[in-house]
Amino acid sequence: MGDAIDNLGAGFAAFADPAYVILALVGVVLGTMVGVLPGIGPIGAMSVLLGMTTQLGPTGSLILFAGIYFGSTYGGSTTSILLNVPGEASSVVTALDGHEMTKRGRAGPALTIAALSSFLAGTIAIFGLMMSAPWLSGMAVKLGPPEYLALCVAGLLLLAALAGGSAAKAIVMICAGLAIGTVGIDPAGGDLRFTMGSPTLAEGFSFIALVMGAFGVAEALTMVGRRWRPKPVKAPRLRELLPSRQESRQAAPAAVRGSVIGFLLGLVPGPAAVLSTFASYVVERKISRNPDKFGKGAVQGVSGPEAANNAAAGAAFVPLLALGIPFAPTMALVLAALLLNGIVPGPTFVEDQPDLFWTVIAAMYIANLMLLVLNLPLVGLFTRLLSIPPQTLMPLVIGLCVVGVYAENNSMFDVVVMLVAGLLGFMLRRAGFSMAPFVLAVVLQPTLEVSLRQTLAFSDGNPGYVLGRPVTMVILGLVVLAVIVSARRALLAGKATRQRPGPVPDERTPTPGA
Template sequence: MIQALHDLWGGFGVALMPQNLMWSFFGVLVGNLIGVLPGMGALSAISILLPLTYSLTPVPAILMLAGIYYGSMYGGAIGAILLNLPSHPPHAVTCLDGYPLTQQGKGGVALSITMMASFFAASCGIIVMVFLSPLLVSVATDFGPPELFAIMLLGLLCGATMSRGAALNGIAMALLGLVVGAAGTDVNSGVARFTFGFDELSDKVELVALALGLFGVSDFLCNVNRVKAVGSKTKLSFHDMKPSAAELKQSFFPMLRGTLVGLLFGAMPGTGPTITTFVAYALEKRLSKTPDRFGQGAIEGVAAPEASSHSKTQVDFIPTMSLGIPGDAVMALILGALLIQGIQPGPQLITEHADLFWGLVASFWVGNILLIVLNVPLIGLWVRMLRLPYRYMFPSALFFIAVGVYSTNNSLFEVGEVLVFGVAGAVLLKLNFPVAPILLGYVLGPMLEENFRRALIISRGDLSVFLSHPISAVVLAICAGILLLQLFLAVRGPRVPDRAGRQPHNLPSAEPVADHQKILGTHS
């Protein structure tokens, strides 16, 4: 404990050295600016700036890359909240309530809450990194296929509450997402499914293209010629960007819970940040006394997922650095940069390159403070941007989407995917189908299937493996509990409006299976 604090102190010494501080600031600034552009995520930002690190020594190089990483994540939240453009897929969940808030003229408030939530969550993540790294490293290998399968199943069950409106529509969309997710080469058999002869589809539909198409482009298509400017109601004074005491109070516990969800998922390498945000959002909706506000501009629906993705990101650095297991493509790129610098990521990294590791940890904190300093004045600017007439905003955003999506694989095919999903999303929106469950199905489906089958390959086809592993058994029991509870509630039946006087069809019970049972139940 004392040793950790001592190391951290040394880390601050490293992070605050003028040269390191400068590169960290540069990374945060560039990451933030690139992240704001629709379609440009951390991956493009880091790929562009990677050659710069060749001429740097390891510490400033890695500090700059890390700065770009979380800077662009924060920048991505801006696009998601103000323009409904999730250039970093985990932010898709933030769109659900962030964008309605913007439409109500509260975009500035949502951004401020996001900023606080990310700072708080990142700080918690850093504390965990400092004190619990060895523990996290030792549990990281405990999550095998059965455990991951059980967690994905839980995520899918929780995520079903995402949908607003008719539950069956939500289920239909989640199923559509599962089908979209099935496209591509199957990891376990090598068979290409639903690729229709396109080699480009053999590595799955591009997540960024799917997220941008379903959220941003479809919304654009629906609003063309109907809206003059996104933020016509937006108030611009500094006072209006400050969240009120009530809003702060409202978002405090969601922020806390979101952070915890992120920390929990951070300990499980192999679970991406997208599922983390979905679970955090679903949890808030379930705990809320007024779940029908979600999707219409509930500030909790911004605070919780943003907090969860930031704490998850911080904690994810531990397996990346100490086991050399990158959590996502961006982490893989950062590992590559370390390799160029002659540093082998691995268990010895923390001891052999203590200045680098602790400097990085300290720079997270410094960088997050820099982000706040940078963004408090910028929020006004971003929000003002919304005043731009739609006829300028729409084409320029589309341009950046095309560039950004092209840069993910250097392929025009992905740009075509954005178009297809944009048009499909617009049609679905017009028909009152929610699009978020598509993304959820897409992200969870393949992981669910892959881990289920892998668990069975390893167990030589023995299904009891899911119950003999304690973690997966517990999680599966929770899944069963949720289902039974819903079944019970459905059988008892909300036939009369409850005390609040809400109509039954507005009730938040959107559990797919349970709802299905409810329908069966009323018919039999």
């Protein structure tokens, strides 16, 4: 423990460099902005900035991305509470009670409770990360190809099974991502494949181009194609922000519980941030003495989920840094930023790069502190962003994407790839295909393929080799369980839809989506 504190001190000492402080500030401001603004989320923002990461270096990139990630969760809860428009998927639950508090004239306390709960959760998560990442790294050294194969499969399948929407479509996008990732050099054998004789494709498709296209450009095109009307927002004044003593007493224990739930769920593959908010809400309602207050402005309905999603955001760094496997699409981008700078996270990361690891821990704490200090007094300013027409903002986004992707390899081919990926991403999203599994699959493809082929080579066709590894069997067992639960839920939902008498289709009345 003493060593951890000393190392953390060294991490904070790195912030004597004002460049890192500025990057943290830029990250949290950008993150809050993307959280508030519709259309662009943290993945979009990170993908737009991915091209700059080689200039920023690994430490600068991680500080910036951590700031964006945490900032976006704060920003998302602001619009949830004030407008009943969740800025992020992980802020949906906050809107249930947060907006009710706004309607009762308690918008300021709701925002303050959300901010303080997030700060508390961020602190707990960072502490958890400090303790668990080195331990998990030590364990991870003992993991072999079958375990890494199981973890990659778990990450992808759980995202498909639990993220909502069609699991088949998610699997299609996973396969598309894996297929795109196979273009170029065979990671196991070193031969070129699927390059059609083109030297440009020998290195494969640029990950930055694909991600910027699938997220940055696709989201920009979505906003380009829509009509927009301004939303009037009344942000609370500074003096209206303080919660009452009773509200504070109710919020604090819920925030602690939410933090623990969020951190534990953040360690497992899948859409942890979203799941953790629902889990926290359900727990708070179950243990509350007044469950009927939920949905009508219960303070615990804000503090618990907000704490949970922030804690999950911090916990998501644990498997990435300790195992080198991103369990969420946002972490895939953080991994990409590290790889572009020649840093490979994994079991030896904490040992080989202690300065980087502890500086990032310190950066996360500083980002949380900045968000607490900035977001409440500046809530009016951030919500004014909603009056900027996306038709002005989106060309800026596309322009940044073009420059950013060119900056990686000085390649106009990458710019074309990005624009094509953007158009395809836009069209696929309209057809109900999510890009998040695609991005995760592209990043995980080399690890997945190498692990699979090594496992087959070591097993020599003998299934006993895998069956005899308990960690692998536990992980695969959990995946099978999650897939069965998800399939059962989908079947029951489909059955209920078929049994319920639907309205007679009428040309004048659009029917709700299936």
